[in-house]
Amino acid sequence: MSHPKQGTSALAFGAIGVVFGDIGTSPLYTLRECLKAAGGVSQTNVFGVVSLILWSILVVVTFKYVCFVMRADSGGEGGILTLATLSSRAAPRHLRSVLLVVGVFGAAMFYGDSMITPAVSVVSAVEGLSLVSRSLTHWIVPVSLAILICLFAIQRFGTGLVGKLFAPVMVTWFLILAALGVLHVVQHPTVLEAALPSYAFNFVADNPKTAFVVLGSVFLALTGGEALYADMGHFGKKPIRLVWLALVLPSLVINYFGQAALVLSEPSAAQQPFFMSAPGWALIPLVALAAGATVIASQAVISGAFSMTNQAVQLGLLPRLSVVHTSTQALGQVFVPFVNRSLCLAVILLVLLFRSSGSLASAYGIAVASTMLLTTVLMFVIARTSWCWSRRKALGIIGPLAMVDVLFVSSNARKVVEGGWFPLLAGTVLFTVLMTWHHGRAILIAHIKKENPPLRVVLRSLLHGSDRPTRVEGTAVFPTSVVGVTPTAFMHNLKHNRVLHDTNIFIAGTTEAMPFVDGPDKAIVESLGRGCFGVRVRHGWMEVPDLPAALRLVEGRIPCWHYDVADTSFFLARDSIRAQGGTSVVTSCREKLFAFLARNTAHAAEYYSLPASRVVELGGQINLSLRKASEPR
Structure with a gap:
């Protein structure tokens, strides 16, 4: 393990401040975007949407990532490049190059997601200023940019320090999520019926075309699932699983149901269900807390990008880059200055280009959905070759997960024209760079051996x-x-x-x-x-x-x-x-x-x-x- 000197409780506390920010801030915009895609507020839509959100989180994040994918680690490290390495160990020789391409493409798409997450998270939080006062609306973009620049500026101090600073904020955030949810669920307890999977199935069966579109927005509740696995080397699987099951999952579910209860009683709240779920006196503190939480949301993918870059350099997929170890106790905690600068510039460009969380949400999802699908493909190879699962067992467990991933990728594909082209373009460029360096380096080594x-x-x-x-x-x-x-x-x-x-x-x-x-x-x-x-x-x-x-x-x-x-x-x-x-x-x-x-x-x-x-x-x-x-x- 990369963190032998720290106890589970200390690592769990640090993980709250780094790993769960992305998925933890999804309630800011997920239900709002889902109801827009569903065509408005009705009991059928609200129950169907919140049921889809619940069961998607349980299946994709809890079962697939927390319980299943995290089993596939290499010395405690995670990420799709880890999966590519593990899957190629026992795979037939003719499949190894294919698995490399799959892993590299997934990594490139993860980088694309790393550009979108900070932008959409921070902007969605700062947009709460428009509810405080209309005169503050024109400050949303400048304030968002200032927050993001400060975030990237502190990365050189490492995720250990960042986690200690952010963990208290995120603990408060998740407790507030739960409290706001309970506040409205208690007033309208019938919303809990949506926990039955039948509401999700009926919503899809009765409105298949609408449901297909809605799935692209439901996926917003899952972004951050891949970051849980990518950041596993920073904190370990046990602390991450503990925090997810004990704090993060319950808080998220309760808050989504609370928002659903609110919009059923006040349909006008669907424009900003998260912020309008708070009492008027708490709006300004909630906006401030949300801004802090979304900064932490960005941290999850930034840390994952640093870890993945270091892996790529050592695996010969990228040229030498300056890599700084930021902790003597946890070797997996690294800082890559070039990646930090590049992500910062890309995020600034995205905020200036799209200017609102609604527009950014249209660009969000396709890259990380692709990475999740490729993760499932690699897990199938690992299950068959390394874990010696029978074909029937592997297909029985991983097949349904792959079908879910395909649905999410297909639904998010319609976002390409609306803005999804940006992370796809960025991912394609990075894929070209990674494969060109890998191929060129192999030829260079062959040249040296010959000459x-x-x-x-x-x-x-x-x-x-x-x-x-x-x-x-x-x-x-x-x-x-x-x-x-x-x-x-x-x-x-x-x-x-x-x-x-x-x-x-x-x-x-x-x-x-x-x-x-x-x-x-x-x-x-x-x-x-x-x-x-x-x-x-x-x-x-x-x-x-x-x-x-x-x-x-x-x-x-x-x-x-x-x-x-x-x-x-x-x-x-x-x-x-x-x-x-x-x-x-x-x-x-x-x-x-x-x-x-x-x-x-x-x-x-x-x-x-x-x-x-x-x-x-x-x-x-x-x-x-x-x-x-x-x-x-």
């Missing part, structure tokens, strides 16, 4: 040949991405300087199919003769490589040597990637994109935590082609 000779052959020639290089004092460290192949920096150093240090360490990092690697097998040392050693460091896909730490780890395994930073030089290759230009426009664009990504990757010295004064960079140029074998030259 650079085996390390043992080169060392044998240098150490035993007639033309031996001059030996100099000190330690030279040559990081390499390909085990057993001569590092490019080593070849450049020999070519230009013709020297060999007393101690030469060729260190290669490999990413294992687990989030964290500990123990004596983390680093393996191999003697290559006469002061030359190969070191293979194994790290998980949630770790950030730290070369000085790896060298300290092997101090006792290299004879007569200890790590002294003042006596050590790190030789890095800084090769320039040049796109050769494909015969097709698509290939040419992908080559240029890969070259651009390679130029803008995080500096290796910073990424590997190397002392800048001890780094020597030696560069060259690599002509790279992403041309397919079937494409003519």
